[in-house]
Amino acid sequence: MTPLLDYSDVWLIGGGGKTTLMFRLAAAWSGRGESALCTTTTKIWPPTPDQCPDVRVADFAELVVDLRRRPAPMVAAVRRIESGKCLGFTAAEALSLRGEARRLIVEADGSAGRPVKAHASHEPVIAAGAACVVAVVGAWCVGAPLDAEHVQRPELFAALCGRKLGDAVTADDVARVILHEDGWLRAVPRSAAFHVVVTGDDAALTRALALHPNAGRMAGVHRC
Numbered sequence: 001m002t003p004l005l006d007y008s009d010v011w012l013i014g015g016g017g018k019t020t021l022m023f024r025l026a027a028a029w030s031g032r033g034e035s036a037l038c039t040t041t042t043k044i045w046p047p048t049p050d051q052c053p054d055v056r057v058a059d060f061a062e063l064v065v066d067l068r069r070r071p072a073p074m075v076a077a078v079r080r081i082e083s084g085k086c087l088g089f090t091a092a093e094a095l096s097l098r099g100e101a102r103r104l105i106v107e108a109d110g111s112a113g114r115p116v117k118a119h120a121s122h123e124p125v126i127a128a129g130a131a132c133v134v135a136v137v138g139a140w141c142v143g144a145p146l147d148a149e150h151v152q153r154p155e156l157f158a159a160l161c162g163r164k165l166g167d168a169v170t171a172d173d174v175a176r177v178i179l180h181e182d183g184w185l186r187a188v189p190r191s192a193a194f195h196v197v198v199t200g201d202d203a204a205l206t207r208a209l210a211l212h213p214n215a216g217r218m219a220g221v222h223r224c
Helices: 002-006 018-031 060-069 091-100 154-161 171-179 203-211
Strands: 009-014 036-040 055-057 074-078 080-082 085-087 103-107 132-138 193-199 220-223
Touching: 002 018, 002 193, 009 018, 018 036, 018 074, 018 103, 018 132, 018 193, 036 091, 055 060, 060 074, 060 091, 074 085, 091 103, 132 171, 154 171, 171 203, 193 203, 203 220
Parallel strands: 009 103, 009 132, 036 074, 036 103, 055 074, 132 193, 193 220
Antiparallel strands: 080 085
16 A cells, blocks of 8 residues: 555545544654654544544634644644544644644545445545545445445445346445446546545455446555
């Protein structure tokens, strides 16, 4: 996933593994001497000390002042913590934090723990000026039933890939939803590089993405 480290800002969307990937990338940047700022435009669980020991909680204006007064090699920044989850900033606010660290990474989507999803009209929340969008999908969704336990918003997912609720999810189904013009691609700015990260081991999913008619929209597919 080395190419992902070359972007000034990375926005994560999709299913299982986004938060883990966020802090993995931030640690890689920090490890090579580049400051990294993690935030969200949705809700995330608070990071563990192992993931990120420096968590700043403040309204946007106060946060910017604090970041400038106390710069750090790696920091997670959120607006507030409510019902046990960290609430983030608007897309424009998140993008403007790019000036407070060498690298910015934003979790811009939620999946309620599911490995794959279909998006409602209000999500994901990505700034128009985003440099890179990374779609994350858990490979363990392949073979699982197309239902609410395994897929977030299964009705929308089924409509996009032309399947019935309860059918077994195939690699082709996942590739169709990710690369459908009304699927995950819908919210990706045309100017942004678009990568897909497959968490877990499923070569069929990587092949299905490569064979999709919109495969040219992807700058890369990575497995971790």
